[in-house]
Amino acid sequence: MDFNWTKKDLLSIYDLTAEEIVCILDTAEEFKKVCQRNVKKVPALRGKTVVNFFVEPSTRTRVSFELAEQRLSADIINIQANGSSLQKGETLLDTVKNIEALQADIIVMRHSAPGSHNLIANETSCGVINAGDGAHSHPTQALLDIFTIREKKGDLKGLKVSIIGDIRHSRVARSNIWGLLKLGADVTIAGPSTLVPREFESIGIKVCHNLKDALENADVVNLLRIQHERQNAGYFPSTDEYAKIFGLNHNSVKYLKPDALVMHPGPINRNVELSSDIADGAQSVILEQVTNGLAVRMAVLFLIAGCLNK
């Protein structure tokens, strides 16, 4: 089916239709082939300028976007800022207007405040790609996760996907949930009740608070990073206790189906959310996620560049 992409921005998975998600995934398949050639570069974005505007620090996502942009032959500007200095001085919109005045075509932004991308997308003619906004959304991460699942498991319809960990504070979880639901997967979220809000039941996903229920019958297990600062905020007593009760380790791995995929958006806390041997084991596709991230981001940049009338 030939589906024509029409959006100038990628703000969240929630905004996308199933057809749009599939369009990105299909396009990414072709870009993955480009990444496997000797010449890993195409001239698709030659003459376009992409600004990587990171108001919140990031290494992995920024490097992935930057390489994707280089492989598309775009010109690249990197701007690092921190939210609080931005707050005191120039407003976000003023910064964006300045970026636009440099004749930039696409702004890839990460920001700690949810919805910041919606604010700027309305006010700029540049394409806006969300590289993470607080705990709200991280669409390219979800797309690369779903790409990896589709590559390994085929159609997502009816596939059982369990997301385990700090759902409350996770943009990765939120984006995955919407994307998986739109493609017909059967989603379960699991972890301690302080980190896994019951409110998610209202959108038709399962919420559970024990690892066994989340692992049994799962086709895919996506483990999220547990941040130490949550311990200080009183969400759980210690990472040690978390690892024992909710970590995927030699005790709990027996519940896992032998063909289930083990995923993690990185960076991993080894031996907290999952043990080292499983992270490096045969069921783990964690590094393939990283590889696929490049193809997915190339596809997103390509589709968005095609919708800019500049």
Next chain:
Amino acid sequence: MEAHEKLIYDNTAIALAIDTVLDAIMTEFRNTPLDDVALVGIQSKGVVMALRLREAIKKASGKELDFATLDINMYRDDIGKRKKLPVIHETNIPFDLDNKKVILVDDVLHTGRTIRAALDAITDYGRPALIRLAVMIDRGKREFPIRADYIGLNIEIPEGRNVKIYFDDKPSNDAIYEISK
């Protein structure tokens, strides 16, 4: 067929045109082992045209040529300037292009821009010994210094009109129409 479409060639003419292209290819490569020759169809109509050619070559020589599909949308020079974003189709080159004799196949040769993009794309995949171009129709009005080596039909299409080839699952239903833009 829609009202604004005008049939200009039927399946017989198309079969003849493919024969013309076939003859030209067989003549050029009469002293070359066909094992070194590969067909690369440009997505999407060029792929169908290339498949038709492969059939014809197999009939004529008993040889089944290496076959690839190539999407040139990542190599276009008009991204963001088109009304509709092109859909990327599959590029599948299941053999090593280095030192191959490549016959690039497209349905219609017009401005030459698609072929320019295809040449860039193909050379990013490898270093063929030579590249030739086969087209069903050369409709003239070139914008780039590009020409085809094997041409099925030469047609003048008036300004404001386009040519469209319908390749059917059954070649007996193939047809070429002149349509309004």
Next chain:
Amino acid sequence: MTDNKTFILKGGRVVDPAGKIDAIMDVGVSDGKIVNAQSIRGAEEINVSGKVITPGLIDVHVHLRDPGQTASETMASGTMAAAAGGFTTVVSMPNTKPVADSTGTIDNIRRKISESAVIKVLPSGAMTKGLAGEEMSAIGSLHSAGIVALTDDGKCIQNHSLMRNIVRYAKSFQLPIMDHCEEYSLVNGGVMHEGVWSTLLGMTGIASASEELIVDRNIIIARDEDWKIHCQHISARESVEKLRAAQANGIKISAEATPHHICFTDEEIKHFDSDFKMNPPLRAEDDRLALIEGLKDGTISIIASDHAPHTHTSKLVEFDYAPFGVVGLETSLSVCLTMLYHSGEMSLSSVIEKMTCNPAEFLGIDAGTLREGAAADITVIDLDWEYTVDKSKFKSLSRNTPFHGMKVKGKVAATICDGKFVYIAE
């Protein structure tokens, strides 16, 4: 309409809940007072048949931003906005710059009122110095300077002992307390209601319990001190339930609801429009319905706009960083008529009492009535006037309204303050 000091509003439907009147009758005005229409026969007659005549509306919760933040509102622009909304009396909040916690500032505000206000502005004073919630302000002196109520609006005193002392001390001056109910440890940097939508959007939520805890605290203090505490802009179902039970026990606790809380829910936040960001936040549908229920049974006796102007620039930032607050003076009546009266939920008289005699009674002021001899503060309403809210037409200097584009029914046709037309609809 008229420059005459004496005129008769002829043929209108007079809705005066204070006098339990809902009838077609004439209203006479002479020298700024309401008079018997018969007594001024021969005066200019203004035909208002088909219109509703009510006492001038009262809003107990208005931020006029003057002094200190006059880019977002001034005494002149704010009171013109109030007049356009049908209000003839508003209570100004003390979170100006400087804070209205001293007689000097109150004097300054009163001077501004006399210079440029087109309607009556009654200043409130801060309960604590600098609204810091730590030290009692000079309440007795503020009373002498002419404040009508005490509030730390926008802030909430977390120290219950201090709050109790303030209520106790205010009682000696018969100054009512208006409290912004918010327990801080359950707010935790929140920017919207804590519920399904904050969870789905990954935004920090403000728990309903944060309001409920302080409502409870205030009920206890009002009971123990036997003095009036008014809970401002109530937003949560649980608060309404607590208030209902307390009032049944005769405790002097009252509450207000805002038009935006009875109109919208937290789902609006999914568009990240900071014109829907206010404190307390828009809550869930069951909360919204509970507020309407509370208005219907009288648990919530007052409708107030919490008119909180902010400049376009200050609102046009990341949702997390945008200031709380929305303007409301110019939409309050239309929205309430649409949501409460035209929807069939409430009678016209019970909507109007919440914007006239109920707030007057709470404040202990002589207003909100069309009784003969009262000040001729009158609002003329066209009940069937349908229009779409257009923020570009606002008199307010600020445009931060969630109601822009909303279709409403019922509009102020004219506002009369002390017998003078201060607003006439175009």
